[in-house]
Amino acid sequence: MALEKIVSLAPGRTCLFGDHQDYLELPVIACAISRHITLTATKNDTQEFIIHKPDINERRVIDISEPIVKIEKGDHLLTALAVVARYGCIPNKGYDIHISGNVAINAGTSSSSAVVVAWIKFLLLAFGCNQKITKELVSKIAYQTEVEYHNSPGGKMDQYSIGLGNIMFLETDAKANYVIFNKPLKGLIVAESGIPKQTTGVLGELKEKALLAVHKVKGKIPSFELKEVTKTDLPRYLNYVSDDLKVFLSAAVLNHDITQRAVKEFQKETWSVKSIGALMTEHHEILKDYLKLTVPKIDAMINTAISAGALGAKIVGSGRGGSIVILAKAGEEEKIIDALLKAGAKDAYKVQVDPGARIIEPKEIHS
Secondary structure, three states: OOOOEEEEEEEEEEEEEOOOOHHHOOOEEEEEEEEEEEEEEEEOOOOEEEEEEHHHOEEEEEEOOOOOOOOOOOOHHHHHHHHHHOOOOOOOOOEEEEEEEOOOOOOOOOHHHHHHHHHHHHHHHHHOOOOOOOHHHHHHHHHHHHHHOOOOOOOOHHHHHHHHOOEEEEOOOOOOOEEEEOOOOOOEEEEEOOOOOOHHHHHHHHHHHHHHHHHHHHHHOOOOOHHHOOOOOHHHHHOOOOHHHHHHHHHHHHHHHHHHHHHHHHOOOOOOHHHHHHHHHHHHHHHHHOOOOOOHHHHHHHHHHHHOOOOEEEEOOOOOOOEEEEEOOOOOHHHHHHHHHHOOOOEEEEOOEOOOOEEEEOOOOOO
8 A cells, every 4th residue: 555645855965085986987985965855745646646846846747657658868757767667666656746955956966866866765665666675776776767777977976875875985886885984074065156067068078088098008908907006107007098188097096096095084983184175175186177177166166265264175076067065174164154155156055964865754664
């Protein structure tokens, strides 16, 4: 018997380390943040999902009695229905569905992935599954929905960090091994530029060039593995790629080195926020100078945050717009937020580390 009401909640995420690394199957360190998408589903007497998205003034009806014939690329709600069907999840009752939240749209904090994860958690709870429903399964299905189904650019970071929660070190290869650091990181701030990020175009462009650089080296050295290359090794391998590709190979290796140093810090009993902040800024400089991901407004926001006393700051996500993440000394967040708003940031706010996607109602169901 279908549940009368389900409330599914999923957080946004920010990337602390590893932007433009997951599509190279290099590790990332991501953080679920305390901004959320909430999906509220109430059973109706139809065979329809009647979906309201007031944040973007959208209403949609999906007739679940009709077979799915064609799915447009980017239609993640319909794609998810096709993917969950592989797991024995077949909707047979209609619901009125309300989806809204305070995760910034098109700002690099993964609002679309949060919607997908909340949607999948609802579907699996409402209509069942042929295997145990775990956070890992939800994350995997969300990845299959957003990336694999339509062969889209991107990696596993968004879906897994939202589905699993907390601060996560994720190996983005096929095994998707991960380590969760279940501790708070005080002093986190997200600031929005107000400039829409350019996800698909930027990801596709940079992924193609980085993979081409790797392919060129492999052509000369078949045993070459990008994840095994150290900063010291880099000059040797640059000899095998053309001048226009050197910067992409360099960025991949240098960013991987930064992520490796960062995870060593997170593995310590007591974290040095000063060291984490410095590594964030170092990572930003590679994204800015090598991959050209910033725009003048983002540069000004980073400079403002650092000048106001931030321990570190970096652009987040695909780039050329979107948001930045800042690490401040605990208690100094408001000073930095005020400086950012005066410098023209569209918005800036404190965030906490979030425990990940979960079912809020019914309360007796543990997700």
